[in-house]
Amino acid sequence: MADVTFTWLGHGSYRFDSAEGKRIYVDPWFDNPKCPESEKQPERCDVLAITHGHGDHIGSAQAVSGLSPTVIGIIELATWLEGQGASDTIGMNKGGTVEAGGVKFTMTQAVHSGGLAQPGSDPLYLGEPAGFVVEFENGLKVYCAGDTDVFSDMQLIGRLHSPDVAVLPIGDHYTMGPRGAAVALELLGAGRCIPVHWGTFPLLHGTPDQLREFAGDVEVIATEPGATITL
Numbered sequence: 001m002a003d004v005t006f007t008w009l010g011h012g013s014y015r016f017d018s019a020e021g022k023r024i025y026v027d028p029w030f031d032n033p034k035c036p037e038s039e040k041q042p043e044r045c046d047v048l049a050i051t052h053g054h055g056d057h058i059g060s061a062q063a064v065s066g067l068s069p070t071v072i073g074i075i076e077l078a079t080w081l082e083g084q085g086a087s088d089t090i091g092m093n094k095g096g097t098v099e100a101g102g103v104k105f106t107m108t109q110a111v112h113s114g115g116l117a118q119p120g121s122d123p124l125y126l127g128e129p130a131g132f133v134v135e136f137e138n139g140l141k142v143y144c145a146g147d148t149d150v151f152s153d154m155q156l157i158g159r160l161h162s163p164d165v166a167v168l169p170i171g172d173h174y175t176m177g178p179r180g181a182a183v184a185l186e187l188l189g190a191g192r193c194i195p196v197h198w199g200t201f202p203l204l205h206g207t208p209d210q211l212r213e214f215a216g217d218v219e220v221i222a223t224e225p226g227a228t229i230t231l
Contacts, residue, residue, distance in 0.1 A: 001138045003230045010034025010225040012057055012147060012169060012197040015042075017228075019138040022046040022101040025069070026132075026144055029059035034200055036226035045069040046101045048086075049134070051146025052114040053077050053126025061086075070100040074107065076127030077114075094130055104135040108157055110148040112175070133161045140164055140231060143188060147197065150180040154187035165221075165231055166190040169197030170211050171204030178206045182214030192219045192231075 005017045011032040016024040024047040030040040045064050050073040051057060058077075065071060065086040071078060078091035090098050097106040108131040115123030131146045143163035157163070166188050169175035175197055176184065185193055193215065195208045208222035223229050 004136050004138065004140050004142075005228050005230050006142075006167075006194060006223075007039070007228045008194070008196060008223050008225050009036075009039050011200040012051075013060075014167070014196060016134070016136075016142070018101070018103055018136050019140070020102055022103060024049065024101070024103065024134070025064050027051055027057040027146070028061060028064050029056050030063070031059055032056065032200055034225045039226055042067060047072065047103065047105075049073070049105060049132055049144070050077060050081070051110065051131055051144070052112060052129035053080070053116045053124070054114065054147070055116060057147070058116070058126075072098060072100060072105050072132075074127035074130050076125065080124075080126055094128075102137050106133040106135070106161065107131070108133060108143070108145075109151065109153055110146045111151045112147040112149070133157065133163055135161075142167060142231065143190065145169060145184070147175045149176045150184040150187070152187070154184050158187060158189040163188060163190050165192045165194060167194045167196055170195040170206040170208070171198035171200070172206040173203045178208075178210035179214050181206075181211055182216075182218075185215055185218050190218070192221060194221050194223065194229075 045067040048069040075091035078089040110129040112129040114129040143166045
């Protein structure tokens with residue numbers, strides 16, 4: 001069986017290619033200033049997983065939904081995306097596990113907000129923010145935190161799921177920064193970390209080097225947008 005690969009698309013957007021060749025997008029926003037031009041027109045998508053309803057995480061969801069993937073999100077968000085044209089949605093909630101394309105997705109807690117801002121009107125409620133533990137066909141488990149601060153129940157995610165890799169936001173301001181991410185890694189017990197949600201704008205000033213200062217023996221895998229790495 002082949003390895004799982006990860007491609008960062010800038011900001012909080014990325015994709016996996018699974019051990020059996022399934023392409024999985026997480027929180028696509030191709031208009032972010034770090035997204036390479038070569039990644040802005042996706043060719044295929046088998047599964048689309050969305051952590052919460054902020055515009056910088058669902059900005060390209062409709063475009064990717066046009067490729068007819070299975071769309072996974074918290075129930076309110078999945079229902080809204082169905083109304084926006086997604087043809088195959090799985091609405092779920094925290095603690096639940098679903099399978100799509102031979103890959104398992106368990107929804108976890110996240111400490112953030114989740115409404116879609118609408119100029120001139122109240123924000124659209126799209127459910128609470130969440131994360132996912134993704135278990136691939138070869139047994140690899142990746143914790144996709146979404147946007148979050150560190151929270152003590154991350155130790156339960158570690159106890160229940162033992163993720164091999166954690167994809168964590170480190171930019172600060174809207175999420176935890178490097179020091180918080182280091183504590184998250186300690187709670188999770190993950191030996192490898194891919195930092196995301198940093199460097200997009202000056203406000204997101206946390207860096208992988210700062211994370212390394214706090215994270216001890218954890219392997220911090222910093223990648224450039226558009227680069228593909230093997231997990």
